Amino acid sequence: MALPLRFGVWALTHGSWASRHHPLDPPDASWRRIKRQILDAQALGYDSTLLAQHIMHPSGDDQDLLEAWTGAAALAAITDKIELIAAIKPLLQHPVVLAKMALQIEEISGGRFGINLVNAWFRPELERAGIGFPEHDERYAYGREWIEIVDGLMAGRRVDFKGRHFNVESYQLRPGDRHRSRPSIYLGGESEPARALAAESADVYFMNGQPLEDIAALVQDVARRPRRSLPLRFGMAAFVVARETDAEAQAELDHLFVIGERDKPTRARLVANADPEAQMFKTAAKEARIGTNGGTSARLVGSYDTVARRILAFNAIGVELFMLQFQPVDENMQRFAEHVIPRVRRLQKQAA
Numbered sequence: 001m002a003l004p005l006r007f008g009v010w011a012l013t014h015g016s017w018a019s020r021h022h023p024l025d026p027p028d029a030s031w032r033r034i035k036r037q038i039l040d041a042q043a044l045g046y047d048s049t050l051l052a053q054h055i056m057h058p059s060g061d062d063q064d065l066l067e068a069w070t071g072a073a074a075l076a077a078i079t080d081k082i083e084l085i086a087a088i089k090p091l092l093q094h095p096v097v098l099a100k101m102a103l104q105i106e107e108i109s110g111g112r113f114g115i116n117l118v119n120a121w122f123r124p125e126l127e128r129a130g131i132g133f134p135e136h137d138e139r140y141a142y143g144r145e146w147i148e149i150v151d152g153l154m155a156g157r158r159v160d161f162k163g164r165h166f167n168v169e170s171y172q173l174r175p176g177d178r179h180r181s182r183p184s185i186y187l188g189g190e191s192e193p194a195r196a197l198a199a200e201s202a203d204v205y206f207m208n209g210q211p212l213e214d215i216a217a218l219v220q221d222v223a224r225r226p227r228r229s230l231p232l233r234f235g236m237a238a239f240v241v242a243r244e245t246d247a248e249a250q251a252e253l254d255h256l257f258v259i260g261e262r263d264k265p266t267r268a269r270l271v272a273n274a275d276p277e278a279q280m281f282k283t284a285a286k287e288a289r290i291g292t293n294g295g296t297s298a299r300l301v302g303s304y305d306t307v308a309r310r311i312l313a314f315n316a317i318g319v320e321l322f323m324l325q326f327q328p329v330d331e332n333m334q335r336f337a338e339h340v341i342p343r344v345r346r347l348q349k350q351a352a
């Protein structure tokens with residue numbers, strides 16, 4: 001049986017997910033901008049959006065940034081179909097508070113909310129706040145305790161938890177989730193502890209965009225791990241360049257690389273501030289790309305037909321949710337909805 005296939009867009013929480021110097025797409029992380037982007041995405045038929053979480057902008061603390069959770073709550077109130085996923089770094093919020101916030105946004109949205117558990121890579125954000133930056137695997141050990149509490153509370157259970165980091169006694173949140181058992185749990189990360197935690201605690205494992213064979217290996221590795229509940233599902237981030245022909249798409253990609261030259265100093269600073277143990281950056285160092293979180297490494301670059309076929313190839317190996325980036329955003333989000341999504345649906349029908 002064919003897997004479900006859904007499309008999402010990265011909300012512009014960071015102002016831009018590609019060049020910060022594109023003449024037609026200057027960074028804009030204002031609420032006004034993001035509200036318009038997500039209302040447009042919903043109207044165009046996108047199924048989901050992801051609000052990434054940073055408190056300090058990784059491209060520089062002078063850059064504007066939308067706060068993910070208050071942004072998600074506001075979007076919940078003004079949308080009615082699109083799924084809203086907000087990222088959360090466990091070190092930034094106590095699990096009982098976070099679970100309460102998640103249940104509130106779930107209620108406001110009428111059952112469309114998900115959290116994306118991310119275990120942090122940007123050191124200054126936590127260090128300069130005085131929170132500290134535990135080493136890589138220790139962050140995941142903290143995240144493991146944290147998500148167990150959040151999961152129980154979001155599911156309406158009374159939670160007793162005694163661990164190395166948390167001591168929660170007979171805690172229960174009301175109201176619980178009136179729409180389903182609890183909000184969705186996504187997890188994004190590539191390292192071994194990220195994979196283990198995803199299999200243990202997530203509903204959906206979110207991957208950075210990579211070539212098909214690498215994603216197939218990742219999916220196989222994570223899917224074979226024991227589960228306590230339903231089978232794990234898979235999502236992938238990707239930057240799309242789709243045009244009438246492969247040649248036009250390639251020319252546009254080349255153009256984006258030229259524009260991106262001006263971002264190199266910022267990018268170098270960002271990498272210097274990242275945890276060198278973060279697997280995401282080790283993978284990213286393998287090749288140049290446009291976009292974040294794998295970006296064009298997923299090869300969703302080509303004619304509308306090429307991109308539609310590649311999406312179906314990823315879907316055939318298990319990827320259900322495609323969380324997409326574009327530049328310029330508005331024009332290309334629309335182009336993808338008009339030209340690629342209908343082709344994917346048509347090809348899916350033919351194959352059925």
Ligand SMILES: Cc1cc2nc3c(=O)[nH]c(=O)nc-3n(C[C@H](O)[C@H](O)[C@H](O)COP(=O)(O)O)c2cc1C
Nearest residue numbers: 052053087118120188189190191194208278279280
């Ligand atoms: C789809 C996706 C979204 C992510 N969003 C965020 C985010 O909002 N904030 C953040 O700090 N890290 C984010 N990450 C990064 C990872 O959560 C993780 O911190 C990073 O990959 C380092 O962990 P690793 O060594 O397990 O890869 C995201 C990763 C993926 C795959």
